[in-house]
Amino acid sequence: MKVTSADIVISAVKPEQYPTEPIPEFALAGRSNVGKSSFINKMINRKSLARTSSKPGKTQTLNFYIINDQLHFVDVPGYGYAKVSKTEREAWGRMLETYFTSRKQLRAALLIVDLRHPPTKDDIAMYNFLKHYELPCIVVATKADKIPKGKWQKHLKVTRETLNLDQDDQLILFSGETGQGKEQAWGTLKSFM
Numbered sequence: 001m002k003v004t005s006a007d008i009v010i011s012a013v014k015p016e017q018y019p020t021e022p023i024p025e026f027a028l029a030g031r032s033n034v035g036k037s038s039f040i041n042k043m044i045n046r047k048s049l050a051r052t053s054s055k056p057g058k059t060q061t062l063n064f065y066i067i068n069d070q071l072h073f074v075d076v077p078g079y080g081y082a083k084v085s086k087t088e089r090e091a092w093g094r095m096l097e098t099y100f101t102s103r104k105q106l107r108a109a110l111l112i113v114d115l116r117h118p119p120t121k122d123d124i125a126m127y128n129f130l131k132h133y134e135l136p137c138i139v140v141a142t143k144a145d146k147i148p149k150g151k152w153q154k155h156l157k158v159t160r161e162t163l164n165l166d167q168d169d170q171l172i173l174f175s176g177e178t179g180q181g182k183e184q185a186w187g188t189l190k191s192f193m
């Protein structure tokens, strides 16, 4: 897909702030530092439109991006940050629950994981949370450039098995560094639009 425009629309904390355009939307979730911002930036050909995930203490927001006036990406705040307080974690959970239960435009969720390591227990919890809302899931295993090509299939198998992926859920090998997997990811997103 040729991206001709990409902009941040709003950092929202409550539904009244969500954009109202009835265009297809994709939510992106992932552990802090996994490479979610790099994934977004690579997909939209920008160096730094999506910032590195918010650190504890900062307001946790859902960041809406509009691409080609055609679709939204929603950057969900990163999880698995040990220092986040219980109160913050609960607020995060409520915000996500509100979003995932109410958002009609949402077509699928993208779960970003690190190809180098088996998905963590937080990744598994997030995948199960998304499946609980009966959402199609696209799993993006990133940082592929850090693994020799000959080991990609083995690592993908571990990712698929550890998450216990549904038959229908796609698993895409990606690199925010080289752009590997970008066309496949856009192809998959298009199939949901």
Ligand code: GDP
Binding pocket: 030, 031, 032, 033, 034, 035, 036, 037, 038, 039, 051, 052, 053, 078, 142, 143, 144, 145, 146, 174, 175, 176, 177, 178
């Ligand atoms: P986020 O917290 O999930 O948004 O993670 P970032 O996108 O900010 O990435 C965290 C770190 O991993 C940064 O230092 C990135 O440069 C690095 N990184 C992200 N994706 C890749 C990738 O595909 N390959 C390599 N080699 N490094 C990556």
